Amino acid sequence: MDQQQFYDRLNDRMLRYGASPLDQTQVVAITASPDYLASYDGQVATLVASNLLGRLSPSVQVGFPDIPIHPRLPWAGRSLVEHALDGMRAADPFGSYGTRQVTAGDFRFHLGPDGHNTVIHGSGWNAYIGPGPSPLSPIESDVGIGAALAVVLGAAHLFRTRFGAMTESFACNAWDWTDVPKRVEFSPVEVSLGHVMTAGLGSVGSAANYFLALATRDFRASLIDHDGIGIHNITRSPIFTDAHAKVDMAKVDAVAAFLRRAGVEDVAVDAVALHESALWSLREAGSTDILISAANEFNVRYHIEMGFPPIQFYATTGRNWQATLMRHVPGAKACSLCVFPPDEKYAPTTCATDGSTASQTTVEEKRTDAALPFLSFAAGLMTAAEVLKLNAPGYPFSAERVMLGLKGQPLLIGTPIPHRTGCLCEGRDKSVHIAAVAGSRYVVFVGQAEVGR
Ligand SMILES: [Zn+2]
Structure with a gap:
């Protein structure tokens, strides 16, 4: 070439x-x-x-x-x-x-x-x-x-x-995501982060893992993504290189190699989509402490929400030069499907069990896969920052959704995430969800009052 x-x-x-x-x-x-x-x-x-x-x-x-x-x-x-x-x-x-x-x-x-x-x-x-x-x-x-x-x-x-x-x-x-600097001395290295699972190792998921590793290697990583690296992926990920693209290396393998070289000892990979992943579907209750959900294909948010996730973070990049960080705590009134509803026409019912939902598209997925390098870095950094704060007394410090706008002078806006009427999470049993995450490290946040309302 x-x-x-x-x-x-x-x-x-x-x-x-x-x-x-x-x-x-x-x-x-x-x-x-x-x-x-x-x-x-x-x-x-x-x-x-x-x-x-x-x-x-x-x-x-x-x-x-x-x-x-x-x-x-x-x-x-x-x-x-x-x-x-x-x-x-x-x-x-x-x-x-x-x-x-x-x-x-x-x-x-x-x-x-x-x-x-x-x-x-x-x-x-x-x-x-x-x-x-x-x-x-x-x-x-x-x-x-x-x-x-x-x-x-x-x-x-x-x-x-x-x-x-x-x-x-x-x-x-980056503590409470406001434009007022804070005198905070909290360091993320004193306590292990626990088991961090990342679903989707595109630009945002790989960037989140890159920024986590710059701060600490004291966590266990599980990486799930079905895709290989292309040249078009290089500019938006801090990890992917031309050598990866030349051999179409699986994104999970490139990120795993990066983490291991950085000093993260326990890294597991599954080079399939989340709904086909044994790391996800066969995980023991409470064994995953944090989910970074940075995938948006194959109706992944449906599979995540129906699978009773632990505390969940991700950030999206938008068409208007913005990166938006989201946090979903088990038991909170809004889930990720409240934000990104499945396509109305094909909306699955709560009793769908035949796996047909796997091929349905969401509003999120239909957006073009385009972003600017610093937006993807911002999204990964915001996600990692949130994970690194989890052990700080008094967490969380910001609203569930924080938008960083970079179209002009930078702008930070925090807002609560409203529940979407009719969302599938209405049919999800809260006690089953809480039981499913019992034993995970950040279960203390389950059902607690949300900041920013
Ligand atoms: Zn919902």
């Missing part, structure tokens, strides 16, 4: 979204303040920035000095610069990626609280983009979520404005 064919396929979903690729002659230079570069948050920022910018642009230069990867990160001790460059080249073998000092004419993507006239800075759960210096107070605990979020916001700004200056400032936090 020649370069043009590769780029046509690489950017296919971006073009379908109605956006055009960035000018490839404009070099993006990633720089970082020295103190920030030495910190965990700063290194998360450089890793995510190189990963995401390398997928957005074929011309990226690393302008920060090399340093060993932080002991709290996967790949600890390895060269940070080599790791960043290897990742970019693996995603786009035709791109121009290297290291050099920043020069006039580069678009500078500067990470840290200060050191340039505009900065991209995250600390703890907080994120800031705009003129420097950053107003965020330093947070002691190594969280990385705010740093990654700041990079996503900065990349969205770069893409939206076509390398425009960040003249306006924006600050927010």
Whole structure:
């Protein structure tokens, strides 16, 4: 395949979204303040920035000095610069990626609280983009979520404005998802997350697992997806590469290899759709602690909801430059089918038992599979952030649904999810559901009052 064919396929979903690729002659230079570069948050920022910018642009230069990867990160001790460059080249073998000092004419993507006239800075759960210096107070605990979020916001700004200056400032936090930074010192590494099952390892599911692994390797992973990796998948997933696409590797296998190399010891895979998965259908009651439901084919939400899921998270990317995070707690009044109803014409009845529902489409599934790279990263990051907060006292801190809009200056809006009258969950026995998740780690949230109403 020649370069043009590769780029046509690489950017296919971006073009379908109605956006055009960035000018490839404009070099993006990633720089970082020295103190920030030495910190965990700063290194998360450089890793995510190189990963995401390398997928957005074929011309990226690393302008920060090399340093060993932080002991709290996967790949600890390895060269940070080599790791960043290897990742970019693996995603786009035709791109121009290297290291050099920043020069006039580069678009500078500067990470840290200060050191340039505009900065991209995250600390703890907080994120800031705009003129420097950053107003965020330093947070002691190594969280990385705010740093990654700041990079996503900065990349969205770069893409939206076509390398425009960040003249306006924006600050927010990933704790209660508001535009007011929070002094929260909670670190997600103190307690195991438990058993995290991901149904759907496309851009959002793979990104969620990537961001989880940057924060902690103390969880057990089960991965379910029937699909293989194509070139059009590369730009929206932080894990998928050209080498994966060349052999049409199963998405579950690529994510499993990533997690194992990062240090997650117990990873199980099932390369089939959820309704055919033994990992899902034969799981013992209470054995799955968290479900990341990032699939949208084969009427998957019907199979999930009828299968009495544990606490469930996912985020969708929308047509209007937004990523929307959802949380469904067993026993809450709205389920995922309240949000994404099965197609009316083929709506299954609660007594359907012949498996015919597997082939029905949902409203969600009919949307085109198109998104922008930073939207998929945002959706995966929001999902991972929510999973990482589960062990924090007082959880949850936000409404069941949180929308991050990136069409203009960033915007965060939390809203409750209303029950949809006539939804299949009305016929679901609440006591059976609660019994089915008894023993799972986050059963404490079952039936509790919802935040945001
Ligand atoms: Zn429902």
